Amino acid sequence: MKPEEPLWEIFIRSRQGLDHKHVGSLHAADAKTAIENARDVYTRRMEGVSIWAVESKYIHASNPDEAASLYDPANDKIYRHPTFYHLPDEVKHM
């Protein structure tokens, strides 16, 4: 079997000041080519001002099957939200 070009995950910063966001993936022989390809594939309409390429094998993901136990503990912690606390209407700027 022929060796395949590795897969890269592409992250684009859409506007200066914002986070890089995952937009998709592509194949490329090395990092430089991955960024060049990402420019052509994902930023043809000025979608970005900066590109990150990370080889997919370096992405470690949580297991979706474990989502229930992973996120459930936060579900009933409504006291982490400001609306949990009762203040009279005349209190301003808070």
Added chain:
Amino acid sequence: MHTTDPQKIFDDKMVNEMRIEPKDWMPEEYRKTLIRQISQHAHSEIVGMLPEANWITRAPSLRRKVTLLAKVQDEAGHGLYLYAAAETLGISRDEMIQQLLTGKAKYSSIFNYPTLTWADMGAIGWLVDGAAIMNQVPLCRTSYGPYSRAMIRICREESFHQRQGYEILLTLCRGSREQKEMAQDALNRWWWPSLMMFGPPDEASPHTAQSMQWKIKRFSNDELRQKFVDVCAEQAGVLGLKIPDEKLKWNEERKHYDFGEINWDEFRNVVKGNGPCNKQRLADRVSAHENGEWVREAVLAHAEKKKQRSAT
């Protein structure tokens, strides 16, 4: 005309309200200023857990206890966001921690005051977090990208911190005479140190002018302090508490509250290390760090062992 002069490119970004990102060229002094400010901010979040942790086991109800736990947990998280933002400037986590533990780096002086009663949890939420929010909201627009994004996240999460503190005080103020006195006593002790959180007056603040030019800071210390006094004066009224300042008075001409002289000798003294709790706070951090050493070693040893097993 297109320029390749890095200083000019940097200056243009400042003028055009563009964010500076880790890989961009930046003046060495800009980098140093940010490392100092962001790491101090991170240290403040971490040391700031201590005065409140003091009351977790003695919170008066389960509701207050889960709230206090969630708040202290947030502060740990906020310290981590900020350390990570500072690391993008080329300083290591270890180096920052060492600077804190050896006393080389500062943290907010407010945390060198003791938390004597339950009402202090209310006063800290209302005043200390209130002052922090006043400082942090403009930092969401600070010129360094990773810092500004960390601040956006922090401000969003902290929105409950001030409210829970105010709610504690409100409950005490509507309670027995003793409870209301406890609230007043907490306000008396925390008011002036909270005003000091904004830093020295503008004419004595060595970094302000440069930081404003670099758009790291958006408002001067005195501007933010005035804003804070104006807001608190009204909020104290709703509680029925008296701010401990005989000179506090609405000035119709200025459309602001006038207020009394801050004791800057006390401020300088606490910064120098002579506040009521400086030694205890630092000793607690050093001991937490040293007692955690074996855990950090074990974690790395375990990861190494797993790596070797999967290799064979």
